[in-house]
Amino acid sequence: MSIVHEIELEAQSAVAPVQGRSQWQLTWRRLRGDRVSMVALVVIVIMVVLAIAAPVFAALTGHPPNVAYPVTGENAAGNPVGPFTNGFILGTDSTGRDLLVRILYGARVSLFVGVVTTFIATALGVAIGLMAGYFGGIADTVLARFTDAVLAFAYVVLAIALAVVYGPSLTIIMLVITFFSWAGIARIVRGQTLSIKEKEYIEAARSLGAGPFRIMFFDILPNLLAPVLVVGTLYIPQAVVFEATLSFLGLGVQPPTASWGNMLADASNFYQVAWWYVVFPAAALLITTLAFNLLGDGIRDAMDPRTERLLAARRLRRKNRKKRKTGVAGTGPNPDFPDPVHVGQIP
Amino acid sequence: MAIVGYLVRRILTGIVVVWLVATAAFFLFFARPVETVARLLAGHAATPQVITEVITNLGLNQPILTQYWRFVDGLLHGNLGYSYYSQESVNTILKQDLPPTVSLVIGGTILWLIAGLSVGIISATRARSLFDRASNVAVLIGLSMPVFVIGELLILVVFLPLNEHGITWIDTGYSGPTSGLGSFFGHMVLPWITLASVQAAVYTRLSRGQLLDTLGEDYIRTARAKGLSERRVIFRHAVRAALTPVVSQLGVDVGQLLGGVFVVEIVFGLGGIGQATVQAVDQDNLPVIIGFVIIAAVFVVVANIIVDLLYAALDPRVRIT
Numbered sequence: 001m002s003i004v005h006e007i008e009l010e011a012q013s014a015v016a017p018v019q020g021r022s023q024w025q026l027t028w029r030r031l032r033g034d035r036v037s038m039v040a041l042v043v044i045v046i047m048v049v050l051a052i053a054a055p056v057f058a059a060l061t062g063h064p065p066n067v068a069y070p071v072t073g074e075n076a077a078g079n080p081v082g083p084f085t086n087g088f089i090l091g092t093d094s095t096g097r098d099l100l101v102r103i104l105y106g107a108r109v110s111l112f113v114g115v116v117t118t119f120i121a122t123a124l125g126v127a128i129g130l131m132a133g134y135f136g137g138i139a140d141t142v143l144a145r146f147t148d149a150v151l152a153f154a155y156v157v158l159a160i161a162l163a164v165v166y167g168p169s170l171t172i173i174m175l176v177i178t179f180f181s182w183a184g185i186a187r188i189v190r191g192q193t194l195s196i197k198e199k200e201y202i203e204a205a206r207s208l209g210a211g212p213f214r215i216m217f218f219d220i221l222p223n224l225l226a227p228v229l230v231v232g233t234l235y236i237p238q239a240v241v242f243e244a245t246l247s248f249l250g251l252g253v254q255p256p257t258a259s260w261g262n263m264l265a266d267a268s269n270f271y272q273v274a275w276w277y278v279v280f281p282a283a284a285l286l287i288t289t290l291a292f293n294l295l296g297d298g299i300r301d302a303m304d305p306r307t308e309r310l311l312a313a314r315r316l317r318r319k320n321r322k323k324r325k326t327g328v329a330g331t332g333p334n335p336d337f338p339d340p341v342h343v344g345q346i347p
Numbered sequence: 348m349a350i351v352g353y354l355v356r357r358i359l360t361g362i363v364v365v366w367l368v369a370t371a372a373f374f375l376f377f378a379r380p381v382e383t384v385a386r387l388l389a390g391h392a393a394t395p396q397v398i399t400e401v402i403t404n405l406g407l408n409q410p411i412l413t414q415y416w417r418f419v420d421g422l423l424h425g426n427l428g429y430s431y432y433s434q435e436s437v438n439t440i441l442k443q444d445l446p447p448t449v450s451l452v453i454g455g456t457i458l459w460l461i462a463g464l465s466v467g468i469i470s471a472t473r474a475r476s477l478f479d480r481a482s483n484v485a486v487l488i489g490l491s492m493p494v495f496v497i498g499e500l501l502i503l504v505v506f507l508p509l510n511e512h513g514i515t516w517i518d519t520g521y522s523g524p525t526s527g528l529g530s531f532f533g534h535m536v537l538p539w540i541t542l543a544s545v546q547a548a549v550y551t552r553l554s555r556g557q558l559l560d561t562l563g564e565d566y567i568r569t570a571r572a573k574g575l576s577e578r579r580v581i582f583r584h585a586v587r588a589a590l591t592p593v594v595s596q597l598g599v600d601v602g603q604l605l606g607g608v609f610v611v612e613i614v615f616g617l618g619g620i621g622q623a624t625v626q627a628v629d630q631d632n633l634p635v636i637i638g639f640v641i642i643a644a645v646f647v648v649v650a651n652i653i654v655d656l657l658y659a660a661l662d663p664r665v666r667i668t
Contacts (some may be wrong), residue, residue, distance in 0.1 A: 156606040156621075157643050160628055161375055164636060198352060208509045248495050253537055264499060268614065271503055278503055282496045289491035297487075 002144050023303075030302035037298025051107035058105075061087065063098035065105040066256045070096050080274040085200035091276040094266055099277065102258040103284050109170070109259045110288065114240040116179040122232045124178070125185025126224070130216050132186065133193025143190070147183040155180045155242075156249075163251040173252040177242045181235055188231055189224055197257070206264045237289035244285055260285045315341040357655070363650035368644040372637050373418055374411075395643040405431065418637075419501025428634035436518065437638040440623060447521040448619035451608055454535055455542030462543055463550025464593070468549065471558035471579060471589075494607045498541040498614035506537060519609060519618045538615045542607050546600065553596060564588075591662045598654040601647050 021029075031037050050057075056339040058064050073096025080092045080099075090100040095264045102123040155176060196202065197220060205219045246252035252290025255262050260281045267277040393401075402408050406417065421428055427437035470479040509517055516533040524531040561567065562585055570580045586610070608622030616622075620639055627635035 066403065075435055079573065155602065157640055160624065160636065161372065161640070164628055164631065164633075165375060237412050237491060241491070245495065247491050248493070249609065249613070250629065251625075259494075261495075264495060268499055268502075270497075271507060275503060278499050282500060285496060286488075286491055290487065293487055 027226075027299070027302045031298055034298045034302065037295055037302070040291040040294035040298065043287060044295065047288055047291070048106060048111060050104055051111050054101065054104035054108055058098075061089070061101060063088070063099055063101050065258055066097065068095040068097050073097065075078045076272075080270060080277055082274070083276055090280050091274065093263065093277055094270060094274075099280060102263060103260070103281055105258040106260040106263060106281065107284065107288070108238045109253055109257070109286070111241060113170070113174055113177065113243040114236040114292075117174050117239045118232055118235045119183060121178045121181035121235065122185055122228060125182040126189050126221070126228060128182065129186035129189025130193055130220065130224075133190040134197055134212065134216050134220070140190070143186065147187055157178050159246055159249075159251045168251050168254055170253055173243055173246045176246065177239050180242075181239065185228065185231055185235070188227055192224050192227060193220055196223055230296060230300040230303060232300055233292065237292035237296070238294070240285070240289050361645075361652065364648055365641060369418075369422060369637070369641050370415075372640040373415060376633050376637060377655075422641075427638040430635055431632050432630060437634050440635060441620065441638055444620045444623045446523055446619075446620065447612065448608060448621065450524070450531075450535055451538055451542060451611060451617060451619060452604070454539045455546075455608075455611075456604070458539050459543035459546040461549065463547035464554050464590075466547070467551040467554030468558060468581070468586060470555045471562065474559060475516040479555075482555075482558060486548045486551050487638045489544055490552075492545065494541060494545050494610045495614050497544055498537070498611055500615070501541060502539050519615045521619075534617075538611045538617060541612045541614070542604075545607060546604065549600070550593060550596075554589065554593050557592055558585060561585045561589040584642050587661060593657065594654060594658045598651050599658070601650040601654070605643055605646065624648055657667070 003298070033308065054065075065067070069086075069092065071080060073088060073092035075081050080094060080096065081088060083089065083091045084093065088098050088100070090098075093099050093102060128143060132140045158175045158179065159173065162176065164278070166172060193216075197215075200220055202215060205215050243252060243259070246262035248265045249258040250262070250265065253259035253262055256268070263281045264278065264285075267274070267281065270277050355486070406414060409417075418428070425438070429436055430440060447488070466482050470482045473479055506517055506519065509515075516529070517536060518530075518534050520534060520536075522530045522534045562581075567580060567585055570584045571577075575584075608619070609625070611617070612619040612621040613625065622641065624636060624639040626632075
């Protein structure tokens with residue numbers, strides 16, 4: 001390579017100025033490159049659209065979610081009819097209601113509970129974790145003990161207690177889910193706050209006269225958003241599973257309102273005669289939670305600066321594969337991006 | 348000797364915790380009007396006289412502190428009260444329902460730890476191999492599936508087809524070990540797998556990550572440089588250090604395990620404590636529910652003591668004091 005050529009190259013790069021990219025732009029670029037995450041994102045979008053469009057499907061098929069069709073929707077023995085029978089695309093349930101329409105209405109409940117509880121739990125966890133980490137002292141000790149207690153508490157017990165006293169309802173299960181979700185987030189936020197508050201720029205903010213709340217929410221919080229976003233994405237599927245489980249136990253969404261959990265509970269009486277009654281709601285549930293989990297993992301990888309190196313290593317390995325097989329030592333979890341599973345796992 | 352003092356102290360605090368839980372449960376449940384309960388028991392057509400009679404019979408008309416005292420007195424004598432419905436003692440009900448629950452918890456936990464840890468260790472030592480990739484996919488599916496879905500699918504694709512072809516060894520329901528070990532295992536194998544699968548997914552992921560981190564430590568390189576066999580390096584040096592966070596996670600998961608147990612009992616019709624409790628919730632059968640809450644608290648406390656002892660056994664830096 002001649003010197004002239006090198007100078008030319010330099011000149012070219014000078015013509016095209018280096019573009020600064022924010023962390024979010026970099027993350028999005030990395031995420032775009034991850035095929036699995038993109039598929040997961042598309043699946044989630046489709047699910048959301050289907051859930052929103054549930055009434056449209058009800059109108060198209062002419063089967064409202066809570067209307068039973070004892071004549072067309074049940075066979076001679078009074079059992080559910082299978083998929084593509086009498087205009088029921090996915091068959092019917094135990095009382096001859098349209099399974100497809102009910103699954104779509106169930107998606108509304110699941111996604112609503114998943115997103116809303118995660119949002120509330122995240123906001124709570126962030127606020128509490130920030131304060132505990134920033135102020136330390138007694139506030140911190142109390143929080144630590146309390147989060148320990150919450151994490152070790154059997155969620156079923158609380159769900160049962162509330163269901164007994166107030167009667168089972170959607171509000172109660174959302175309360176229960178939120179109650180068992182914020183502690184894990186608070187723990188992560190607290191840990192991050194502890195390390196961030198020692199940084200020089202916090203000292204600079206304080207020397208400029210910023211008060212504790214300004215420092216917490218304007219200086220520390222933006223630097224916490226990345227791990228919180230990752231954990232939040234991974235909490236959504238857990239909340240969906242949680243809702244389904246509580247509804248399955250009869251402690252959550254009550255029939256005739258459709259929820260994947262109570263549909264599967266009812267389906268367990270019809271294993272022998274109606275496989276579709278078990279398989280389709282289960283598949284809807286699994287596809288949704290799997291998509292959120294895959295997307296969450298993808299976002300975590302995309303936000304982890306080490307991923308760039310990993311991807312580069314993978315490209316290099318692919319190149320070298322023809323020459324010889326090489327083992328690349330794996331990297332463990334990054335402490336900055338804790339696996340939420342370790343923090344507060346919901347069944 | 349230190350361990351005896353430690354155990355005594357832990358058990359005493361445990362008793363206090365159980366008492367607090369029992370008290371909270373008692374006052375929470377009795378916050379509802381007594382007429383509701385009485386009307387439920389006496390039926391819709393009951394006259395006011397009948398309802399008053401039911402209330403008197405159950406002792407619900409006495410001041411709440413008197414009732415509480417009777418409750419605590421019963422607790423101290425190991426008596427959890429009587430079912431509103433069958434008039435059976437709650438002790439008897441719990442005693443009947445305990446064996447399936449205990450079998451489920453013990454077998455499921457053993458299976459879950461063995462599966463989770465061994466898959467995690469193999470994945471970590473062969474990072475990015477085919478096995479590792481396959482286990483990662485399995486873990487993700489396990490994390491995404493609620494316990495009851497796994498159970499229902501197992502019934503649909505394993506139990507029903509086998510039964511149709513005349514293989515009746517695998518069965519639902521419960522059959523105690525006293526009536527033949529073969530049939531006991533046949534009844535429990537699917538529930539165990541169901542309970543273990545979800546938890547195993549969490550532990551595979553956790554132990555894999557921890558072990559990968561540990562294998563990058565300097566002392567592992569030192570151990571290898573000393574010429575130790577790879578097996579010794581992994582099991583003596585790496586796994587032991589990697590397991591401590593896994594064990595501390597165990598303490599957190601005990602509460603969740605209970606939820607899983609509930610669901611599995613219902614899916615497979617094992618008729619354990621979980622099934623009894625859900626039925627009691629349906630019937631507003633308060634004494635049975637309170638009995639369950641107390642048993643659950645005892646379970647969590649005992650399990651946490653065991654986990655802490657394990658922790659001390661694994662990590663030489665942790666001293667029991």
